[in-house]
Amino acid sequence: MVGGTLRSSAEVKVPETRSEEIRVAGSTVILTLRPSGDAAPRLAIPLVHRTREPFADRWALPGGWIAADESPVDTAARTLAETTGLAPSYLEQLYAFGAVDRSPTRVISIVYWALLRQDDVIAQSAAHVAAGRAPENVEWFDVDALPALAFDHADIIEYALWRLRNKVGYSRVAHGFLPSEFTLSDLREAYEAILGRHLDPANFRRQVEAAGNLIPTDRFRTGSHRPARLYRDNTDVELAARGPLSPAETSIR
Amino acid sequence: MVGGTLRSSAEVKVPETRSEEIRVAGSTVILTLRPSGDAAPRLAIPLVHRTREPFADRWALPGGWIAADESPVDTAARTLAETTGLAPSYLEQLYAFGAVDRSPTRVISIVYWALLRQDDVIAQSAAHVAAGRAPENVEWFDVDALPALAFDHADIIEYALWRLRNKVGYSRVAHGFLPSEFTLSDLREAYEAILGRHLDPANFRRQVEAAGNLIPTDRFRTGSHRPARLYRDNTDVELAARGPLSPAETSIR
Numbered sequence: 001m002v003g004g005t006l007r008s009s010a011e012v013k014v015p016e017t018r019s020e021e022i023r024v025a026g027s028t029v030i031l032t033l034r035p036s037g038d039a040a041p042r043l044a045i046p047l048v049h050r051t052r053e054p055f056a057d058r059w060a061l062p063g064g065w066i067a068a069d070e071s072p073v074d075t076a077a078r079t080l081a082e083t084t085g086l087a088p089s090y091l092e093q094l095y096a097f098g099a100v101d102r103s104p105t106r107v108i109s110i111v112y113w114a115l116l117r118q119d120d121v122i123a124q125s126a127a128h129v130a131a132g133r134a135p136e137n138v139e140w141f142d143v144d145a146l147p148a149l150a151f152d153h154a155d156i157i158e159y160a161l162w163r164l165r166n167k168v169g170y171s172r173v174a175h176g177f178l179p180s181e182f183t184l185s186d187l188r189e190a191y192e193a194i195l196g197r198h199l200d201p202a203n204f205r206r207q208v209e210a211a212g213n214l215i216p217t218d219r220f221r222t223g224s225h226r227p228a229r230l231y232r233d234n235t236d237v238e239l240a241a242r243g244p245l246s247p248a249e250t251s252i253r
Numbered sequence: 254m255v256g257g258t259l260r261s262s263a264e265v266k267v268p269e270t271r272s273e274e275i276r277v278a279g280s281t282v283i284l285t286l287r288p289s290g291d292a293a294p295r296l297a298i299p300l301v302h303r304t305r306e307p308f309a310d311r312w313a314l315p316g317g318w319i320a321a322d323e324s325p326v327d328t329a330a331r332t333l334a335e336t337t338g339l340a341p342s343y344l345e346q347l348y349a350f351g352a353v354d355r356s357p358t359r360v361i362s363i364v365y366w367a368l369l370r371q372d373d374v375i376a377q378s379a380a381h382v383a384a385g386r387a388p389e390n391v392e393w394f395d396v397d398a399l400p401a402l403a404f405d406h407a408d409i410i411e412y413a414l415w416r417l418r419n420k421v422g423y424s425r426v427a428h429g430f431l432p433s434e435f436t437l438s439d440l441r442e443a444y445e446a447i448l449g450r451h452l453d454p455a456n457f458r459r460q461v462e463a464a465g466n467l468i469p470t471d472r473f474r475t476g477s478h479r480p481a482r483l484y485r486d487n488t489d490v491e492l493a494a495r496g497p498l499s500p501a502e503t504s505i506r
Binding site (some may be wrong): 021022023024066068069070071072073093095096097098099100101102106108110152155158159162163166170241243244245246248249 | 274275276277319321322323324325326346348349350351352353354355359361363405408411412415416419423494496497498499501502
């Protein structure tokens with residue numbers, strides 16, 4: 001029956017072909033919220049302009065080959081640092097894309113997705129411009145106005161956005177876009193940018209307060225509107241459940 | 254600012270080292286519910302006894318090298334068929350494990366997890382025993398009584414069980430263990446085996462009926478207990494959200 005050892009003449013076949021023809025790359029979908037003047041902030045992503053074939057003149061996700069002494073998550077973190085000079089507030093493995101025809105040669109890409117804090121991006125961009133040392137060929141795009149993409153990177157970005165939209169439903173991952181102190185309007189606008197729809201402010205406030213993860217401060221943001229209380233995140237709680245992955249494999253950093 | 258092109262003398266570094274030293278394998282965590290007489294069914298998994306180094310005499314997840322003309326999901330489906338002779342009711346990519354020291358040589362394993370229907374496993378095992386053609390070196394184990402495992406496979410199984418426990422909270426993936434017709438007790442016992450705790454039958458019935466995915470039949474199971482109505486699944490709805498992955502990459506089959 002099911003419980004017994006199954007033995008017979010047929011062995012489990014393990015192909016002896018080593019998969020040396022397959023190369024392994026790492027790519028990262030890096031997301032932030034980009035302010036747009038008085039309008040609501042929008043999701044934006046950095047892309048690299050390709051100057052060589054294949055797909056010369058198209059745009060691609062930042063990435064590169066996984067080095068022999070590098071774990072996939074280290075490749076993702078390195079790519080992120082090289083592209084933006086920043087450490088992510090959230091980094092998780094998205095998916096290993098491996099369709100046989102996804103590239104002219106056989107490449108499996110282990111893709112991560114990362115969130116950057118809006119204020120980190122603004123500060124870093126200003127510093128880059130001031131120091132004249134930002135990476136060449138990198139440009140930020142709104143996710144709803146992407147240029148022509150190389151490989152299957154349009155599909156990968158679409159899948160990353162789907163994962164993000166799903167994940168905000170059962171985690172606090174949206175907080176990864178926000179600075180250490182923020183108003184409830186900031187938080188609602190982050191959710192609205194992710195979900196692509198308007199949320200009722202009163203309902204939103206009720207739900208967030210019921211979840212009990214926000215810590216109110218004594219400070220207020222003042223400006224053209226009436227003063228709004230600043231909150232901070234309860235950093236004792238992970239933005240999303242990590243699961244029992246070892247530090248070397250960890251999905252989230 | 255954030256919106257502008259960032260240009261300077263520093264280029265995004267893409268290492269020229271090709272990752273030929275890295276080989277890519279596929280492994281699959283195959284789960285089913287195993288009846289245990291009158292007691293509640295238990296989660297069980299097939300493992301392969303290793304006869305060669307490294308880790309000779311330990312047990313490993315079924316798997317093998319990804320062939321040059323094979324996508325990772327095809328490797329997973331092939332491994333599953335070779336190990337059990339069965340098609341899964343659910344198959345999803347679990348994680349790409351790539352820590353540098355997880356194997357004596359550098360191997361990245363793209364791991365899938367699969368659910369098998371209890372009745373398929375029983376029928377197939379009986380057929381295998383009758384025909385004497387079940388795979389050698391394969392044995393089923395209860396997940397809470399696993400033998401000494403090779404590589405990082407104990408960690409991988411632990412992560413798969415974590416994913417399964419999480420996923421039953423927001424999907425109908427537990428139905429993947431059940432035959433086409435089942436009682437509410439069968440379904441509750443599946444959840445109990447996954448979650449490792451007792452569920453109140455009346456509360457469970459209320460929740461399942463409220464979700465509205467079960468279709469009652471006119472048939473009843475009779476036996477030592479009072480007759481219990483048989484239900485079937487609403488197969489118009491996926492067991493879990495698939496997301497916008499192309500068929501060649503699809504996470505779920």
